[in-house]
Amino acid sequence: MRVLLLIAAATALAGAAPAQKLMTPTDVISAAPPRAWKAIPADQLLVMDLKNGGRVVVQLAPAFTPVHVANVQALARADYWADATVYRVQDNYVAQWGNNDSEKPWPQGVTAKPPAEYWRSLTGLSITPLGSPDPYAPAAGFAEGWPLSYNSAAGWAALAHCYGTVGVGRGLDPDTGTGGELYAVIGHAPRHMDRNLAVVGRVIEGIDRLSSLPRGTEALGFYKDKAQYVPISALRLASQISPAERPAFEYLDTSSQSFADYLRIRANRNDDFYKRPAGGVDLCNVQVPVRRKTAGERG
Amino acid sequence: MRVLLLIAAATALAGAAPAQKLMTPTDVISAAPPRAWKAIPADQLLVMDLKNGGRVVVQLAPAFTPVHVANVQALARADYWADATVYRVQDNYVAQWGNNDSEKPWPQGVTAKPPAEYWRSLTGLSITPLGSPDPYAPAAGFAEGWPLSYNSAAGWAALAHCYGTVGVGRGLDPDTGTGGELYAVIGHAPRHMDRNLAVVGRVIEGIDRLSSLPRGTEALGFYKDKAQYVPISALRLASQISPAERPAFEYLDTSSQSFADYLRIRANRNDDFYKRPAGGVDLCNVQVPVRRKTAGERG
Numbered sequence: 001m002r003v004l005l006l007i008a009a010a011t012a013l014a015g016a017a018p019a020q021k022l023m024t025p026t027d028v029i030s031a032a033p034p035r036a037w038k039a040i041p042a043d044q045l046l047v048m049d050l051k052n053g054g055r056v057v058v059q060l061a062p063a064f065t066p067v068h069v070a071n072v073q074a075l076a077r078a079d080y081w082a083d084a085t086v087y088r089v090q091d092n093y094v095a096q097w098g099n100n101d102s103e104k105p106w107p108q109g110v111t112a113k114p115p116a117e118y119w120r121s122l123t124g125l126s127i128t129p130l131g132s133p134d135p136y137a138p139a140a141g142f143a144e145g146w147p148l149s150y151n152s153a154a155g156w157a158a159l160a161h162c163y164g165t166v167g168v169g170r171g172l173d174p175d176t177g178t179g180g181e182l183y184a185v186i187g188h189a190p191r192h193m194d195r196n197l198a199v200v201g202r203v204i205e206g207i208d209r210l211s212s213l214p215r216g217t218e219a220l221g222f223y224k225d226k227a228q229y230v231p232i233s234a235l236r237l238a239s240q241i242s243p244a245e246r247p248a249f250e251y252l253d254t255s256s257q258s259f260a261d262y263l264r265i266r267a268n269r270n271d272d273f274y275k276r277p278a279g280g281v282d283l284c285n286v287q288v289p290v291r292r293k294t295a296g297e298r299g
Numbered sequence: 300m301r302v303l304l305l306i307a308a309a310t311a312l313a314g315a316a317p318a319q320k321l322m323t324p325t326d327v328i329s330a331a332p333p334r335a336w337k338a339i340p341a342d343q344l345l346v347m348d349l350k351n352g353g354r355v356v357v358q359l360a361p362a363f364t365p366v367h368v369a370n371v372q373a374l375a376r377a378d379y380w381a382d383a384t385v386y387r388v389q390d391n392y393v394a395q396w397g398n399n400d401s402e403k404p405w406p407q408g409v410t411a412k413p414p415a416e417y418w419r420s421l422t423g424l425s426i427t428p429l430g431s432p433d434p435y436a437p438a439a440g441f442a443e444g445w446p447l448s449y450n451s452a453a454g455w456a457a458l459a460h461c462y463g464t465v466g467v468g469r470g471l472d473p474d475t476g477t478g479g480e481l482y483a484v485i486g487h488a489p490r491h492m493d494r495n496l497a498v499v500g501r502v503i504e505g506i507d508r509l510s511s512l513p514r515g516t517e518a519l520g521f522y523k524d525k526a527q528y529v530p531i532s533a534l535r536l537a538s539q540i541s542p543a544e545r546p547a548f549e550y551l552d553t554s555s556q557s558f559a560d561y562l563r564i565r566a567n568r569n570d571d572f573y574k575r576p577a578g579g580v581d582l583c584n585v586q587v588p589v590r591r592k593t594a595g596e597r598g
Contacts, residue, residue, distance in 0.1 A: 192577055285490065
């Protein structure tokens, strides 16, 4: 602590603001004004309660995968996942849950064969560029709170598979995933999945409940015995939970100055611990800040 | 399986080799000739047995961090870690083990203040370039079986913090880590740690034993109560284990044609599942293949 104390004293003597180079990403987030935070609507939060304890909250991405997200919302409202489990946990890859390809019929309002929403048009998106090269696409950045890669010449933007990203499981053929089986990334970003699968959201709370589960020993991390399946006691939208009980979250607007500052500092860690800033950062190492809204702020 | 079978039949009729575009990374590794595999010496394998079951094997990197690796080897030989535990597990970051900063004196042969081996000279390294841009350095690639970033103009190469990378814990000041406390990356590659900490190796077997541990609830993922510490029953070099019992491994030579093929296919996944190859790949998504040597092959 001695180093920190000496620097604080020097700053006080000079009457200056704390030196910019000593700020951490956490400092920048703490300093963001209220207007830089955007509330997430309650029907865009998928809340999964595990029977053995622990809650996982997924923010949905209707701006990118509207038909798949509408399916997820319809499945939640119809209580399609009443007997759902986490049945696959593959190390450094994904945890997957749902009804494990049961023959249960799709409820009303579900599009059984949704279009392949693997990317969308750039039109209408206000992108904050990452400012570092991306190995998987001509460019990468953020829009509406989401990390994505994009190709300005071709006009597409695709949500990136980062730690916590939630997508729709499918078979060998594309366009075979409806939304009943979902996976979350629990390891290094498998970005080769971008533009090959439909991303419907990302885990914003409780990813550790999935990432710390025992790994399945069958091929692709499926659990061998049904006794290993992790039961899910409730899988529903926050809007299905009573207002007093439902969780509420907000994310840092990726078009805000605060996010730009945060992005710059993530690429140039230069504080008491990090002495050699890289001058660049990987898309998936810039996690868009999310926080719980306090009860008083809830809409 | 129908798609696969139809393609296999067509190939047989034409008398051709299986179409290149359908090969997966696993296919390429399976086809690598014996000469493409390099044995790892027994004193470059750190073997950690957890008391509750499970083994974690770390390949050491003496070509990059010779003094730190010599420290780790000396600590293992002196049984310095007789009472060691895993005492920190931070989600999407690291698991850390050792004696938790006890005041135990360093055994003979340990350099208490090793030099800051955070990078090394490019001289003497034969690098296979990644072929994709890297957000953290002018270039990235592989040498002697290790993923690294490098700067040809400045002449340095630094081991990359990827999933499974093992480094030396240190305090706020650089050059404060001796080797008694080690961490392994269990999440998305924290590449901002490159050139800021000493990398001594990588987990080549059993990383799931660390990544599936419960997360610590204190700041930085430290366990709150000592009762949560995960006891380590043995932490030693493979060379300290009897030849009949010791594990043996080999890695795919990163200068081999097989590795070049593997690298190309990792960057261009185009098989029965992946329809849209990215044309690029992240350094840490190209895990250097490692396999157990069979008993008959052991030296």
